[in-house]
Amino acid sequence: MSAAPPETDGPDEGSGGGSDPGPEPGRVVLDARDIDRALTRISHEILERNKGSEGLLLLGIPTRGVHLAQRVAAIMSRVEDVDVPVGSLDVTMYRDDLRLRPARALMHTDIPTQGLDGRTVVLVDDVLFSGRTIRAALDAMNDIGRPEAVQLAVLVDRGHRQLPIRADFVGKNLPTSLVEKVAVRLQESDGHDGVTIR
Amino acid sequence: MRRHLLSAGDLTRDDAQLVLDTAEEMRSLADRPIKKLPALRGRTVVNLFFEDSTRTRISFEAAAKRLSADVINFSAKGSSLSKGESLKDTALTLEAMGADAVVCRHWASGAPHLLAHAGWSRSSVVNAGDGTHEHPTQALLDAFTMTRHLGPLDGRRVAIVGDVLHSRVARSNALLLRTLGAEVTLVAPPTLLPLGIEGWGVETSYDLDAVLPKADVVMMLRVQRERMNAAFFPSVREYSRRYGLDARRMATLQDHAIVMHPGPMIRGMEITADVADSDRSVIVEQVTNGVAVRMAVLYLLLGGSEAAIGGAEDRPSGGGEA
Numbered sequence: 001m002s003a004a005p006p007e008t009d010g011p012d013e014g015s016g017g018g019s020d021p022g023p024e025p026g027r028v029v030l031d032a033r034d035i036d037r038a039l040t041r042i043s044h045e046i047l048e049r050n051k052g053s054e055g056l057l058l059l060g061i062p063t064r065g066v067h068l069a070q071r072v073a074a075i076m077s078r079v080e081d082v083d084v085p086v087g088s089l090d091v092t093m094y095r096d097d098l099r100l101r102p103a104r105a106l107m108h109t110d111i112p113t114q115g116l117d118g119r120t121v122v123l124v125d126d127v128l129f130s131g132r133t134i135r136a137a138l139d140a141m142n143d144i145g146r147p148e149a150v151q152l153a154v155l156v157d158r159g160h161r162q163l164p165i166r167a168d169f170v171g172k173n174l175p176t177s178l179v180e181k182v183a184v185r186l187q188e189s190d191g192h193d194g195v196t197i198r
Numbered sequence: 199m200r201r202h203l204l205s206a207g208d209l210t211r212d213d214a215q216l217v218l219d220t221a222e223e224m225r226s227l228a229d230r231p232i233k234k235l236p237a238l239r240g241r242t243v244v245n246l247f248f249e250d251s252t253r254t255r256i257s258f259e260a261a262a263k264r265l266s267a268d269v270i271n272f273s274a275k276g277s278s279l280s281k282g283e284s285l286k287d288t289a290l291t292l293e294a295m296g297a298d299a300v301v302c303r304h305w306a307s308g309a310p311h312l313l314a315h316a317g318w319s320r321s322s323v324v325n326a327g328d329g330t331h332e333h334p335t336q337a338l339l340d341a342f343t344m345t346r347h348l349g350p351l352d353g354r355r356v357a358i359v360g361d362v363l364h365s366r367v368a369r370s371n372a373l374l375l376r377t378l379g380a381e382v383t384l385v386a387p388p389t390l391l392p393l394g395i396e397g398w399g400v401e402t403s404y405d406l407d408a409v410l411p412k413a414d415v416v417m418m419l420r421v422q423r424e425r426m427n428a429a430f431f432p433s434v435r436e437y438s439r440r441y442g443l444d445a446r447r448m449a450t451l452q453d454h455a456i457v458m459h460p461g462p463m464i465r466g467m468e469i470t471a472d473v474a475d476s477d478r479s480v481i482v483e484q485v486t487n488g489v490a491v492r493m494a495v496l497y498l499l500l501g502g503s504e505a506a507i508g509g510a511e512d513r514p515s516g517g518g519e520a
Contacts, residue, residue, distance in 0.1 A: 090223065093237040093501070103502030105216055106223040111230075143232045 026183065026198025030172060035155065035186075035193050038171030039068065042153050043075040045169050050120055053082040055148065057116065059089045061125045061137055062107035067188040068155055069124040085112035089123070089144075091136035109140075116145030122169075126184040128154040131165035156195055158182050200508040201322045202314045203495055206334040206370040211377050213507040214341070220494035221342050225487065227264065235493075237501045238267035244297040246288070247273045247326070248304040253461060253485065254326050254336075258301045261492035267500075270295070285309060286318055293319035299500055300324070307331035307366075322499045322508075330364045330425065336460055337370035339491040341378060343484050344415055347456050352379035357409045359385040360419030360441055360468050363392050364426070367460045368419060372400050385409050387441065389430040406441055410450045417458040418443050418468045434467060444470040448478065456480050 030038065050056055053076060060069030066088040073086045090107040092098070123137055134152060141147065153169035158176045176182060176197065185194045202208075209217070227233055243262040245255050255271065262269045272292070292300055299322040302310040307329030314323035327333040341351065348354055356375055362368045362384050375382050382400040384391065391402060403409050410416065421437065431437045438444075443457065451457075457469075457478045465471045474481060498506040 093235050093497075098237065098501060099503055101502055102504045103498045103500075103506035105506070106220050106497075109223060109226060139236075143234060143236075144230060 026181070026196040028194055028196050029174060030156075030195035032187075032193035035171070035195065038155065039071050040075055040079075042169045042171060043072045043079065046072070046122055046151070046153065047076060047080060049151070049168070053080065053084050055119050056084050057112060057114070057119045057121050057147075058084055058086045059116075059121050059123050059137075059141075060086065061123065061133060062088050062090055063189055064184055064186050065123075065125040067186045068126060068153075069122075070188075072122075072124065072153070085114060087112045089137055089140055091133060091140050094136035094139040096132060096136070111144055116141060116147045118146070118148050120149045120151065121147040122151045122153055124153045126155050126186075127182055128152070128157045128165075128167050128170075129160060129182075131161045131163035134165050135163050155184060156182060201499060201505045202310075202324070203334055203499060203508045204310050204314055204323065204325045205332050206337045206374040206377075208508060209334070209374065209377060211379075214338070214374060214377055217338055217491065217494050217498060217507060218342050218345055220498060221338075221487070221491045224264075224493040224497070225490035227493075228486070228490070233264055234266060235264060236266050237497050238262065238265040241267045241298040241500050242270065242296055243267045243299045243301060243496065243500075244270045244272055244292050244295075244321075245326075246292065246300050246302045247271075248302075248306075248309070249274070249327070251303050251327065253488075254303060257485070257488040258324075258326060258335075258492050258496075260489045261496055262301075264489070265493055265496055265501075267298075267496070270297070285312060286316070289313055289316070289318035292321065297321045299496065301326045303327045305329055322505065324495060324499070327366055329366065330369075331366050332370045332373075333366040333460075334370050334374070335488070335492055335495055336367050337374040338495065339484060339488045340367075340371055340417065340458060340460070341374055342491050343458065343480055343487050344380075344456070346483075346487070347480065348414055348454070350379075351375065354380045354414045355383065355412055356380050356415040356417065357383045357385055357406075357413040358417045358419065359406060359409075359443070361390050361421045361430075362386045362395075362419065363390045363430070364422040365419050367417075369398075371417065372398050376400070383409050383413075385441070387431055387437075406443075407447065407450070410447055411452070413451065414455055415458060416443065416451065416455065417460070418463070419460070420462060420464055421468060438467055442468055442470065443473050445472050445476075448473050448476065451478070458484060460484070 058069040058073055060066030069086050073084045076084050088110045090109045092104050092106050151168040154167045155171040156174050157170045158174045180197055183196045187193050259269050301324045303326040310323050310325040310328050358368050372382050376399050385403045385406050459481045
């Protein structure tokens, strides 16, 4: 476990300060307009890569990944007038550090009625870090269905992977040191948009 | 450190809410093709039943198996328990087998407390019903079922009707529902209300007809004749007439009110068949919800490095003793 980054690259990232309404301390790396532009580009890239929205399904990892997935779906509907289903996938029980920390509350899993079988699932998360959350998500999906393909979209890739996992769509590549903390704040859960590093 | 669930009174409001929220997620598993979660892989859950119970045991068994735990069923019949082995020796055996949790049903009130606090084993203990004392997971599944139909329970009126004296379900429900902000009225003949009921923080009534029009939930209890060593009412017929729920009484309920029963029910005694099978009855749903709630309890007690709910290890538990 030496030099292992804490397993917080997923839903828990920075959630300790989630109720703090004031501006985050630290350097702002993406403001609200940057986030909007990044998500717009990602939305186009997803449609381009998959030659349209046929068979697409956006699956957010709670909490902020779900908000991001909903925004991507909204952008897709605006630019191409298509209705892409959005779901949420809680990975808590599939985490490899489940036994190392006190029992955690579960988040909401909501699989669209069409299911995952035969679809192209785009996993959406806020920060990609060790890659362990994504591994857990792949395991969780295994118990739900068999997608045709799985792709990964993240708002921020901060590096320091511990597993052979990479993102297909990245809002911003953010070189960080292990001691730095990346905090993603979104209107839906935090009252304002912004990505900070400190 | 907390690790047992012995009394509904051990749960804070936050604890209870966490169980209900977790159970809501667990319930969605029933709609999936693979009804299995990996949370308790490699953990061993022992069902230790000193008293007959089919539905509670299979409910706990299904819950543990859906969480990938290994399940060992240990019942009093056909084991050394029937040869006079003491609770202590049984506990030491289970400890030696590496049980992570012991789900204990016992005819003696307080047996799960003894198992948890006597220092015989390191397992988590879940009270699955002890004598006439408590049955906390039943109260949780009842609260879960009520919440699904009525929303938050603050200010909701719950009537619990029948043999309160012998009912661990009534006691656990009274404790939990008070924690969740509901108003509980226990309705029973004077002979079937326990001593010291003033300390429960609930209303009591001898008159079912007066209580029904205001109730959001009516929970009927079985008359537990196997625990009765004296005459508590003149006849079954008279009991049914005064405290049974029939179609005429059900018609006086508010439109949204639901009818519950922890089972097993005796049709024609505390509840008529047409009421039990009516649209208002959520009795079958209670069974389905039982699995989800027990999954939530087992997950929150065993899923991490320490439990997220339950009573403290080093203080005598059982806030509900009257």
